[in-house]
Amino acid sequence: MDSFSPTAYVILGMLFKGPKSGYEIKALVDNSTRFFWAASYGQIYPELKRLSEAGLVVGSEEPTGGRRRTVYEITADGELELQAWLRLPPETFEMRDEGLLKLFFAEAVEPREALEIVRVMREYNEAATARLRALGETKAKSADAYPKLVLHAGIESFEWYTDWCRRLEGEIAKRAGVKGADA
């Protein structure tokens, strides 16, 4: 009967911080958990319905002008369910990194093409770092400590990855005798 997907707990967690519409949950996810846990409308709206049927959230119609709007709140049962989930050890850790995959097979192309793969990876990571940094400045005054810690993990991790790419670019350029990405 029970047993919800992790996405259900994303919703419960967001509602624990205060009542929100499905639309607002999606926006929040995109600006916070997105880099380590994403969710689409196609998951959020049906899941809200299921959670509502299970009594873990309650929705109320709160239209803005003539525009309909359903705002959800977490219930006492919902909070218990969220806490029970938080107490279980985390299980899922998955990565899909097409850049590393291409690099893994880079023997099939020229060194300067391998270099290009790493260059694109570095640029992606630089952009990701900047994005998370900007996010951190927006939410600087927010009281919640844990989201800030998690955000910092993201920033540090992308910084490490950027640095690794930079070092690798140097090495590949040296080996291949290519004038590399240095100024």
Added chain:
Amino acid sequence: MDSFSPTAYVILGMLFKGPKSGYEIKALVDNSTRFFWAASYGQIYPELKRLSEAGLVVGSEEPTGGRRRTVYEITADGELELQAWLRLPPETFEMRDEGLLKLFFAEAVEPREALEIVRVMREYNEAATARLRALGETKAKSADAYPKLVLHAGIESFEWYTDWCRRLEGEIAKRAGVKGADA
């Protein structure tokens, strides 16, 4: 007509290094690309069939004793397809980290429970580091340079993550006045 999934390129890449059966490809993937790109039998066998129909690989029956066995080789077309893919910029970078997700919502539980989440995350990362290190020693003599670089990225990345967990455990323990995970 064409357009293959990244998993198809994993297969092409593995076959570029030499002929293999589906079973061998799966074993190789589990011991190399798995931490940033996984593949199951349910993907590999059907994909081999599709690649064969497209003429990018050719299979030949090479039984071992009375046990049937199909070994695949990459074709010239297959090599071109692999190289064309390697020249396209990598697109997919995804992460699903239930540990970070739980930590993000840890305000809903006690600090010592937040600490417990991070402790489990650290243990997972320590184990992952050890696993990759062991893998590196097995393949120490392998000539291929790129897989080694990628493996080192994995090791460094898990080491960074382990270190981050350790630092965070210290901070949470301090704030909460809990006797932490120090010896």
Added chain:
DNA sequence: ACTTACATGTAAACCGTTACATGATTCC
């Protein structure tokens, strides 16, 4: 008038894992 953002939802397609099914061979 037009575009962007707010707001909700569904259906189809896609992707991937797990479990199942089968059977031979090798090692203990």
Added chain:
DNA sequence: GGAATCATGTAACGGTTTACATGTAAGT
């Protein structure tokens, strides 16, 4: 004889994304 490993494959299931569909409101 029994367990582990080699070897191939399919079916069912579950989860996710994308596209579609609809309409209001606010800003330019």
